[in-house]
Amino acid sequence: MKITDIRATTVTVPLEAPLRHSNGAHWGRFVRTVVEVETDGGITGLGEMGGGGESAALAFAGLKTYLVGHDPFDLNRMRYAICNPTASLYNNRTQLHAALEFACLDIVGKKLGVPVYQLFGGRVRDEIKFASYLFYRYPDPKSGNGEVRTIEQLVEHAKALKAKHGFTTHKLKAGVFHPDYELECYLALAAAFPDDTLRYDPNCALSVEQALRFGHAISGLRNDYFEDATWGFSGMRRLWEKLSTPLATNTIVIDFEQLATNVRDPAVDVILLDTTFWGGIRACIRAAQICEAFGLSVAVHSSGELGIQLATMLHLGAVLPNLVFAADAHYHHLLDDVIAGGKMGYADGCIPVPNGPGLGIELDREKLGTYAELYRTLGGYPYDRDPGRPQWYPLLPNTDFADPRDARAPDFRTP
Ligand SMILES: [Mg+2]
Numbered sequence: 001m002k003i004t005d006i007r008a009t010t011v012t013v014p015l016e017a018p019l020r021h022s023n024g025a026h027w028g029r030f031v032r033t034v035v036e037v038e039t040d041g042g043i044t045g046l047g048e049m050g051g052g053g054e055s056a057a058l059a060f061a062g063l064k065t066y067l068v069g070h071d072p073f074d075l076n077r078m079r080y081a082i083c084n085p086t087a088s089l090y091n092n093r094t095q096l097h098a099a100l101e102f103a104c105l106d107i108v109g110k111k112l113g114v115p116v117y118q119l120f121g122g123r124v125r126d127e128i129k130f131a132s133y134l135f136y137r138y139p140d141p142k143s144g145n146g147e148v149r150t151i152e153q154l155v156e157h158a159k160a161l162k163a164k165h166g167f168t169t170h171k172l173k174a175g176v177f178h179p180d181y182e183l184e185c186y187l188a189l190a191a192a193f194p195d196d197t198l199r200y201d202p203n204c205a206l207s208v209e210q211a212l213r214f215g216h217a218i219s220g221l222r223n224d225y226f227e228d229a230t231w232g233f234s235g236m237r238r239l240w241e242k243l244s245t246p247l248a249t250n251t252i253v254i255d256f257e258q259l260a261t262n263v264r265d266p267a268v269d270v271i272l273l274d275t276t277f278w279g280g281i282r283a284c285i286r287a288a289q290i291c292e293a294f295g296l297s298v299a300v301h302s303s304g305e306l307g308i309q310l311a312t313m314l315h316l317g318a319v320l321p322n323l324v325f326a327a328d329a330h331y332h333h334l335l336d337d338v339i340a341g342g343k344m345g346y347a348d349g350c351i352p353v354p355n356g357p358g359l360g361i362e363l364d365r366e367k368l369g370t371y372a373e374l375y376r377t378l379g380g381y382p383y384d385r386d387p388g389r390p391q392w393y394p395l396l397p398n399t400d401f402a403d404p405r406d407a408r409a410p411d412f413r414t415p
Helices: 057-061 075-083 094-112 116-120 151-165 179-192 208-217 233-242 256-264 281-293 307-319 365-378
Strands: 003-014 019-021 024-026 029-039 044-049 127-129 132-137 169-173 197-201 223-227 247-249 270-273 297-300 350-352
Touching: 003 057, 003 365, 029 057, 029 094, 029 365, 044 094, 044 307, 057 094, 075 094, 094 116, 094 281, 094 307, 116 281, 116 307, 127 307, 132 151, 151 169, 151 179, 169 179, 179 197, 179 208, 208 223, 208 233, 223 270, 233 247, 233 256, 256 281, 270 281, 281 297, 281 307, 297 307, 307 350
Parallel strands: 132 169, 169 197, 197 223, 223 247, 247 270, 270 297
Antiparallel strands: 003 029, 019 024, 019 132, 029 044, 127 350
């Protein structure tokens, strides 16, 4: 079987409300690029990539000459064809490779008539548990609804998500407001959900000293972990020496060199595996196996996903024995999806692992067209700009947090 064509379609899918984070915001929508890899066997595989609110379609088009004629079963060769580590010093294609690997695994599974998880020795669980991924949110510019800024709004939002989806783990995406205010928010969540577990992720915005104060203040709570509290390996290493709460990362251990460093010189306890950041499902499985050997736990990271990428996260989670934490997904903030049958549903906080051949999902062509048109209409958005503070750029550690008393609705026109 040979690859005959690669098609990449950039889509924009609306969110319930703009999501705020320590670097800026998702401006009320996700921009994702859907990749279709076609073969001479008549099988088409699906992949997906995101990235900072921008299209990746041209980057995939540029790889056609590398991959047309390539056998989608030859994944080891494909890695070196487009991701040779020294060539990558000039053009890092790790995330492009991930989307192409998803598509090739989808093709291989469809060809063999088995789900992707069967290609990795079979699943150890039938469904993946997810955390409620709580963001501070601007109100939706059209409806005025969906704002999460005050402590009351945050707790109400979490309660509504729990009632709707059954979550028993809550992740606060933070680093937006001063850590003293976010500590009040976190304590309010802990009080509202005494039987649930919690995790706090300020996306590295805190200084080591702020993170220490925060970490000590939450040490008696039911924390899964304290995620990327501060920037950099050495800063996290200082926290790891001083805090009793487990530390997690999706920033300082995202490749095998860094994983080896963390084994020799521990700075974090839980590695959050992202099928895009690591370059594919197979790299995540390999990383998880190394973690298992060294007694490190893993969880599944979300970099913002539509149903194709979500399927990769489900197949990954299905085969990892050491997945002891609920996975993260932005998915419940989306209003729609591009896969046939609409958005996957949660039951008791879990999503079933797809059982169809390959990734087990299909494209809804009409929706792909609709959301490709929406991308052409709206264009990209700057992930690292806060529309509510147009002149602001974050420092690391951040010394100029947003004001939770500021209720102004921002202007969402692209600067
Ligand atoms: Mg994170």
